[in-house]
Amino acid sequence: MTSVTHAWQSAAEAVVAEWGIDATQAGIDVVFVSESENFVFRVRDDDGRQYVLRLHRPGYHNRSELDAEHIWIQVLAEAGLKVPCAHRTSDDSGYAIAKGPDGSRFAGLYDWEEGQILSEVLASDNSQLAHWYEQIGTTAARMHLTAMAFKPDDTFVRHAFDAEGTMGDQPFWGRFWDDSRHTSEDSEYLNDLRNHIHRRLKTLPTSSDTYGMIHADMHANNVLTTNDEIMVIDFDDAGFGWYQFDLAVALPAHDSPHHGIAADALIRGYQSVRSMGPQFFESIPLFQLIRSMNHIGWFLARYDLPQKHLRSMVNGIRERVVSVIPDFDV
Incomplete structure (x- = not known):
């Protein structure tokens, strides 16, 4: 004992x-x-x-x-x-x-699975970064093909990272724009941006070839490496969503020096299993932005964030919006 x-x-x-x-x-x-x-x-x-x-x-x-x-x-x-x-x-x-x-x-x-978490592997040696992200891409594609064939009955209940679950009035990870720790300016900005993205998401198709069960948290901390293979772990956040959401979460932050290499490898791996046109991958930056906004709600619900840290997160979103949603008029 x-x-x-x-x-x-x-x-x-x-x-x-x-x-x-x-x-x-x-x-x-x-x-x-x-x-x-x-x-x-x-x-x-x-x-x-x-x-x-x-x-x-x-x-x-x-x-x-x-x-x-x-x-x-x-x-x-x-x-x-x-x-x-x-x-x-x-x-x-x-x-x-x-x-x-x-x-x-x-x-x-x-x-219990023996192995090393991918984030730890890359922290000590990122020379094989492309190799690992290509494997994540192939794994994600196989999961999505499985999701396309999955026909759950009415007893199967999971949350959804759809328009309402991410940018609706009650997102799954909380009302990220609605907190007294925000400045009034930041709160208004996030709410306006949320409504803009919500309208865009409502126009996206939700047929089984683009929307279904996803892991929703397939970042490097939730990927276990054993020898030359990977295993995705921690399905706590798995739910329904657009497949591109999975790919967006898997990638390093957009301002990481490794983002470009990782994205190319991820898409290459995905395409090797599930051939998709370039337009399928064009929404990945949008879903990375959505994830960043939802993450604010996640942190606010769990930590006493200093306003300086919170403002930094919002400012990062402001910078991303310029290139990801150029038609957003503040």
Whole structure:
């Protein structure tokens, strides 16, 4: 049994019993790994097998939405994609309830995958950057082809990164323009820009060849490298959206010195699996801008952002709008 290192340590040790793992036994470890949307622990059973235990952030997804996440991961696995393997509890449930010091959280258990996070690989050696982003492109294309063939029933419930989910009155990641920490000028600017983009998104097609289930968070922190291959992890944000949104999120920031190389490689990899005309990729900068705007809402809901930092984020968006949406009249 592991000594307590996190406020939810005892809860994590207790809930793994739902998968037949007795954390009180010698040789079994439950070790805190990280905290972002979820609390993440590494679990080792008495046979030496390792797992990832995720304690999900309360209120982010309900049980039906979490079940849909497992369904989507299984669909991708059946299509031959490398994805995390979820384990069902002893009573054949996808999740258990962990009870901790400040409430309860849904708990899910997955195989622990050895490897190195792509962002760490590139931080130490970016000589193979094009290679990795080409692989992300091929993986994204395979996911999108799978999404095109996916026909969920009415019980499959996930959020959407559509016009309403990104630029509507109640975006999935929060009202990024509506916060007292903004200056009145910045708040008005973001709201006007939001409405402009919302109108544009409403004109985009949502047929299955351009819109469907996406990962929505396929950046380098959520890509695991093993030898010469990649595995996309963390499907917490997976939902319905335009496929170009996936590609936009996968790329480095637009002002990164590696953006051009990464974009060329990503598109090359995508095209090798799913041949698309150049117009398909022309909206990637728009979706990068949308992601940046949504990210403000994400940060505002989770951190006490200094106004200086917040203004810097808004100013970055202002600079991008000039080239991405030249017809936007402020």
